[in-house]
Amino acid sequence: MGVFLVYVLLFLLALVSLMLLKSQKRENLNLPPGSMGWPLVGETLQLYSQNPYVFFNTRQRRYGEIFKSRILGCPCVMLANPEAARFVLVTHADLFKPTYPLSKELLLGPWALFFHQGRYHAQMRKLVQGSLSLDVFRNLVPEIESIAKSSFESMSVGQVVNTFHELKKFTLDVAILSIFTHLDTCYKERLRKNFFTLDKGYNSFSTNLPGTLYKRSVLARGRLRQILSKIIIDRKEKRSVQKNLLGSLLNFKDENGEILTDDQIIDNIIGVLFAAQDTTASVLTWILKYIHDDPKLLEAIKVEQKAIYELNDGGNRPLTWAQTRNMPLTHRVILESLRVTSIISFAFREAVDDVEYKGYLIPKGWKVLPLFRNIHHNPDFFSDPQKFDPSRFEVGQKPNTFMPFGNGEHACPGNEVAKLEMLIFIHHLVNKFRWEVVSSKSGVQYDPFPIPQQGLPANFRKQSCS
Numbered sequence: 001m002g003v004f005l006v007y008v009l010l011f012l013l014a015l016v017s018l019m020l021l022k023s024q025k026r027e028n029l030n031l032p033p034g035s036m037g038w039p040l041v042g043e044t045l046q047l048y049s050q051n052p053y054v055f056f057n058t059r060q061r062r063y064g065e066i067f068k069s070r071i072l073g074c075p076c077v078m079l080a081n082p083e084a085a086r087f088v089l090v091t092h093a094d095l096f097k098p099t100y101p102l103s104k105e106l107l108l109g110p111w112a113l114f115f116h117q118g119r120y121h122a123q124m125r126k127l128v129q130g131s132l133s134l135d136v137f138r139n140l141v142p143e144i145e146s147i148a149k150s151s152f153e154s155m156s157v158g159q160v161v162n163t164f165h166e167l168k169k170f171t172l173d174v175a176i177l178s179i180f181t182h183l184d185t186c187y188k189e190r191l192r193k194n195f196f197t198l199d200k201g202y203n204s205f206s207t208n209l210p211g212t213l214y215k216r217s218v219l220a221r222g223r224l225r226q227i228l229s230k231i232i233i234d235r236k237e238k239r240s241v242q243k244n245l246l247g248s249l250l251n252f253k254d255e256n257g258e259i260l261t262d263d264q265i266i267d268n269i270i271g272v273l274f275a276a277q278d279t280t281a282s283v284l285t286w287i288l289k290y291i292h293d294d295p296k297l298l299e300a301i302k303v304e305q306k307a308i309y310e311l312n313d314g315g316n317r318p319l320t321w322a323q324t325r326n327m328p329l330t331h332r333v334i335l336e337s338l339r340v341t342s343i344i345s346f347a348f349r350e351a352v353d354d355v356e357y358k359g360y361l362i363p364k365g366w367k368v369l370p371l372f373r374n375i376h377h378n379p380d381f382f383s384d385p386q387k388f389d390p391s392r393f394e395v396g397q398k399p400n401t402f403m404p405f406g407n408g409e410h411a412c413p414g415n416e417v418a419k420l421e422m423l424i425f426i427h428h429l430v431n432k433f434r435w436e437v438v439s440s441k442s443g444v445q446y447d448p449f450p451i452p453q454q455g456l457p458a459n460f461r462k463q464s465c466s
Helices: 002-028 044-048 054-064 082-091 102-110 119-132 141-155 162-181 185-201 215-238 245-251 260-292 295-311 328-341 372-376 389-393 417-431
Strands: 066-071 073-079 096-098 349-351 355-357 360-361 369-372 432-435 442-448 451-454 457-462
Touching: 044 054, 044 066, 044 360, 054 066, 054 073, 054 372, 073 082, 073 141, 082 372, 096 360, 102 119, 102 215, 102 260, 102 432, 119 245, 119 260, 141 162, 141 417, 162 185, 162 245, 162 260, 162 451, 185 260, 215 245, 245 260, 260 295, 260 328, 260 432, 260 451, 295 328, 295 417, 328 417, 349 369, 349 457, 417 432
Parallel strands: 073 369
Antiparallel strands: 066 073, 096 349, 355 360, 432 457, 442 451
């Protein structure tokens, strides 16, 4: 008994010593430089009253590539260099969990993969990545072409359209294709209508008062669940094995033979719809602006795409997978648009424990934001970074300096599909249409992703045959 007590005392002493050492180590570390702003609100007002890039870049110049702030009541550490981003997102990802406001989690669904980490996240990511792989989508090029052609028909109506809103319809239809392959028109229309309602209130003030955008989103989310439940029942009854996301989710069994619940399937479908729509539509809107504003670049793209168009008998034969792999200039335009716009400006993580990085303390519970836009606009990595210059992608980039789709286990699993649908869209745009931007306003607005002012109002017209 006496020996046992001695062991217990030794264990307790060792434990106390470790705690003291940890406490002393924490006291010896400094928080990153920066300003926490006003009590509670911090620097939230400064962030939302200006271009976010200006906000972050001003502080980076003042404090360096690692600095602190307080945003929306949360203490934050901002990281504006490639090594720090890799530390948080890749090499030490287990120390930083993904974090989102509860209001957004409720709208998309708590089982959506990007709210998780660990085993469940790995399982869902594998399913999503498999269904969005190029091996699957190489067979869907004609289907995406058909969606693009339909989109152009609705855009070229002889009047000014909001380009961004039209492109959101296009990207949503491609997302629906990737999830369901073929879907009854009735289901598709109801799905579109309620998803757009949910989307409108996603970034609104989260109040459940009747008539507010957020409340309408909540109600639309309930209707989406009902629609998706019926689709799931139909697919289960048909017992058809399809190479799409819904098929992968329905056929999944873990090592214990457990299948996914309907809520898990529905949340991940809504999550993919959301992730696939706005970001791709935003980038594509900017591409149309950039090539519209640069006649020489537009002409060079037309030459590249015209050669493929003529090989396909003036567009009478569909694009092939191999042809989409042979559009080097158009591909560089997409990459440069992703860099300049940096639609995903930063990732949002939370430290799950006290973390030491470069002699600084990142306390447990603090939000951590790797700033992709700051990295993409750093002149040390991209000369004259504000200039739109696709030729910079004729050579490879330094590791971890170009992360338009994030990095690590939470990087966007559909990034190659997004680029594929943009290539197909641009091919048909420059071969068959002309467009004129009619807005006199320039600059950027946030909706919530950066887009040209007013969504790039433009007039699209079919080119006359010659």
